[in-house]
Amino acid sequence: MPIGFAYTLVVLLVISSILLTLLVLLHRGKGGGMSSMFGGGVTSSLAGSSVAEKNLDRYTVLVGVIWFACIVGLGLWLKLAQQG
Amino acid sequence: MLSAFTSAFKTPDLRKKILFTVFIIGVYRLGATLPSPGVSYTNVQNCIKATETGDVGGVVTLLNLFSGGALLSLSVFALGIMPYITASIILQLLTVVIPRLEQLRKEGQSGQAKITQYTRYLTLGLAVLQSSAFVALARSGQLFSGLCPQDNPQFTIIPENTGLPYWLTLTVLVLTMTAGTGVVMWLGELITDRGVGNGMSVLIFTSIAARLPSEGWSIKQSRGWGVFSAILVLVLVIITLVVFIEQAQRRIPVQYAKRMIGRRTYGGTSTYIPLKVNQSGVVPVIFASSLLYLPQLYLQFFNPNELNGYQQWIQNNLAKPSSWIYILTYFLLIIFFTYFYVSITFNPTEVADNMKKYGGFVPGIRPGKPTADYLDFILSRITLPGSFYLGLVSVLPNFFFIWLANEQYVNFPFGGVAVLIMVGVGLETVKQIESQLMQRNYEGFLR
Numbered sequence: 001m002p003i004g005f006a007y008t009l010v011v012l013l014v015i016s017s018i019l020l021t022l023l024v025l026l027h028r029g030k031g032g033g034m035s036s037m038f039g040g041g042v043t044s045s046l047a048g049s050s051v052a053e054k055n056l057d058r059y060t061v062l063v064g065v066i067w068f069a070c071i072v073g074l075g076l077w078l079k080l081a082q083q084g
Numbered sequence: 085m086l087s088a089f090t091s092a093f094k095t096p097d098l099r100k101k102i103l104f105t106v107f108i109i110g111v112y113r114l115g116a117t118l119p120s121p122g123v124s125y126t127n128v129q130n131c132i133k134a135t136e137t138g139d140v141g142g143v144v145t146l147l148n149l150f151s152g153g154a155l156l157s158l159s160v161f162a163l164g165i166m167p168y169i170t171a172s173i174i175l176q177l178l179t180v181v182i183p184r185l186e187q188l189r190k191e192g193q194s195g196q197a198k199i200t201q202y203t204r205y206l207t208l209g210l211a212v213l214q215s216s217a218f219v220a221l222a223r224s225g226q227l228f229s230g231l232c233p234q235d236n237p238q239f240t241i242i243p244e245n246t247g248l249p250y251w252l253t254l255t256v257l258v259l260t261m262t263a264g265t266g267v268v269m270w271l272g273e274l275i276t277d278r279g280v281g282n283g284m285s286v287l288i289f290t291s292i293a294a295r296l297p298s299e300g301w302s303i304k305q306s307r308g309w310g311v312f313s314a315i316l317v318l319v320l321v322i323i324t325l326v327v328f329i330e331q332a333q334r335r336i337p338v339q340y341a342k343r344m345i346g347r348r349t350y351g352g353t354s355t356y357i358p359l360k361v362n363q364s365g366v367v368p369v370i371f372a373s374s375l376l377y378l379p380q381l382y383l384q385f386f387n388p389n390e391l392n393g394y395q396q397w398i399q400n401n402l403a404k405p406s407s408w409i410y411i412l413t414y415f416l417l418i419i420f421f422t423y424f425y426v427s428i429t430f431n432p433t434e435v436a437d438n439m440k441k442y443g444g445f446v447p448g449i450r451p452g453k454p455t456a457d458y459l460d461f462i463l464s465r466i467t468l469p470g471s472f473y474l475g476l477v478s479v480l481p482n483f484f485f486i487w488l489a490n491e492q493y494v495n496f497p498f499g500g501v502a503v504l505i506m507v508g509v510g511l512e513t514v515k516q517i518e519s520q521l522m523q524r525n526y527e528g529f530l531r
Contacts, residue, residue: 003247010248010256013121017263024266025204027273028197064267071160071260074121078253081246082124 013070105279115161116154131232152291171206211265281513341443368421422471432459
């Protein structure tokens with residue numbers, strides 16, 4: 001397989017990784033910190049998600065799927081390249 | 085019990101939440117087994133097999149436990165929620181030190197949201213650091229404590245002969261793992277938001293539970309049925325005891341005075357403040373064990389064959405989980421951190437002030453400072469057995485492998501942190517499902 005293919009995947013993976021990180025950071029945090037994590041405080045999540053949040057979810061899932069595909073593709077390519 | 089399960093599935097919105105949680109857990113486990121691009125899966129498996137018999141380095145064992153074995157195989161979600169936990173611990177401790185954070189915490193909902201946002205930023209910063217650290221450890225072979233040398237082509241975790249420049253492979257690896265940490269964080273938040281239970285703890289729960297069958301089986305393989313079944317019985321007893329103590333609480337009665345507003349009377353009810361025996365959960369254990377990793381981390385910088393006097397002492401005592409000094413230090417640290425954490429999370433003066441504001445009082449105690457003193461007194465007395473219990477359960481695995489005479493069981497998943505987390509998270513999640521069932525008048529799981 002041509003090496004250009006691998007470079008395309010690498011570029012895609014880098015871009016999608018950075019985008020994904022930014023998109024995740026754009027979400028409103030929902031965790032209540034340490035005390036709610038292991039039993040302790042009472043967490044109430046009364047706030048519903050807004051329209052903006054829903055769209056953000058959609059984009060995140062989309063980028064996530066691309067990211068995932070790139071990982072699998074690049075992993076397979078590297079494996080094949082190593083054997084050859 | 086079973087009828088409660090079916091009724092949980094008959095409630096449409098609850099069913100949706102449970103199925104959503106299961107789906108996210110599936111995604112998480114998938115990412116935890118998927119190797120990052122550039123990591124050779126077969127070589128990693130060779131390494132894991134080679135180290136199975138010896139003792140795996142101390143620094144990574146707890147981390148590996150929390151990531152469900154994903155860390156050692158350098159998968160996409162290798163870091164798991166560890167950076168998030170570290171970030172929350174750091175911010176929690178900083179609230180005591182930095183006045184601005186303290187102010188935010190007192191602000192209530194909006195301030196808390198801001199702190200959470202800081203935690204998220206810090207998590208990704210830590211993720212970059214940790215992923216580069218682990219990639220570096222894997223390259224030098226220290227991830228498996230030198231048991232699989234990297235110049236042997238059978239063991240090379242990150243192979244070089246791929247056609248891509250090596251620095252590019254490493255950069256992509258670090259980037260992927262950092263983004264993976266972000267995704268794990270998001271998955272956890274999705275569970276908190278739309279599923280059942282607290283997302284982060286559900287994910288930790290999954291990672292630990294995922295390792296139980298294989299760990300149990302390896303004990304059976306090396307020790308035979310006798311020891312295996314004895315351990316199973318012991319584990320059941322431990323779990324029962326842990327559930328018993330986790331549920332235990334002291335109820336301080338509170339009476340609310342009747343108030344006339346217009347023609348209506350308000351209040352006049354009597355309730356109670358529940359003070360749990362183990363008010364702090366497993367947080368102290370996590371604090372203590374991360375502190376006890378420092379000596380081991382320190383020793384990693386030196387050649388194990390050329391240690392001077394005090395370094396050797398550290399190696400034989402503080403870095404060796406079967407030594408009495410180690411166990412005692414661990415135990416004392418846990419007791420200290422239990423008191424420390426309870427004092428951070430429960431503020432008697434604040435509770436007493438709130439009670440006074442709404443006309444509540446503990447029968448026989450004056451409101452205000454006497455109530456605060458009373459609460460403080462009860463809290464410090466009830467925390468003593470709580471801290472002993474946490475300490476005892478946590479050092480249990482250390483006794484286990486003195487008994488089994490094998491260092492492999494350092495992070496034996498049936499004792500210590502693992503059981504505490506699993507029981508704690510399990511109880512919390514079931515309680516949440518139950519409270520949702522109660523809204524529809526069904527019988528719950530716990531009676």
